[in-house]
Amino acid sequence: MIRLGTVLWLVLVAFVGFGMFKVKYEVMDLEDELARANRAIVADQDAIHVLKAEWAFLGQPSRLAELSRRHLDLVPLGTAQLGQIGAIAFRPSAAPLAVAAGAPAPQTAPQATPAPPVPGSKPPLVAATTLANARIRIVP
Numbered sequence: 001m002i003r004l005g006t007v008l009w010l011v012l013v014a015f016v017g018f019g020m021f022k023v024k025y026e027v028m029d030l031e032d033e034l035a036r037a038n039r040a041i042v043a044d045q046d047a048i049h050v051l052k053a054e055w056a057f058l059g060q061p062s063r064l065a066e067l068s069r070r071h072l073d074l075v076p077l078g079t080a081q082l083g084q085i086g087a088i089a090f091r092p093s094a095a096p097l098a099v100a101a102g103a104p105a106p107q108t109a110p111q112a113t114p115a116p117p118v119p120g121s122k123p124p125l126v127a128a129t130t131l132a133n134a135r136i137r138i139v140p
Contacts, residue, residue: 057063068074
């Protein structure tokens, strides 16, 4: 008859063997996952390299100048488009909303008066584009 110690050792060896089997296959799965991740990293680095080369080609100033000449009907700024900054119409101030009976009237800030021009200096010129929603820029 087999002793109790021998049975315990056999059970312990069986559990350790099963544990080693599980650990071995988990490690193999992790190594496969690591290899897939490394391949994906290399593929992404190659794609980034191609995209950088494409961006360098597409962003060439000579190419962009040719495309803007061909597709945009831009012309140099003419003197008829220049004017004085004082010629710009400011937005009219909004009319105050109707105030409920008994409520205090809203306080409005006093309007600032423009500073007088410095003697001997030219007023800045304003250049506007022909686009309806273009911003106005000040040309020195």
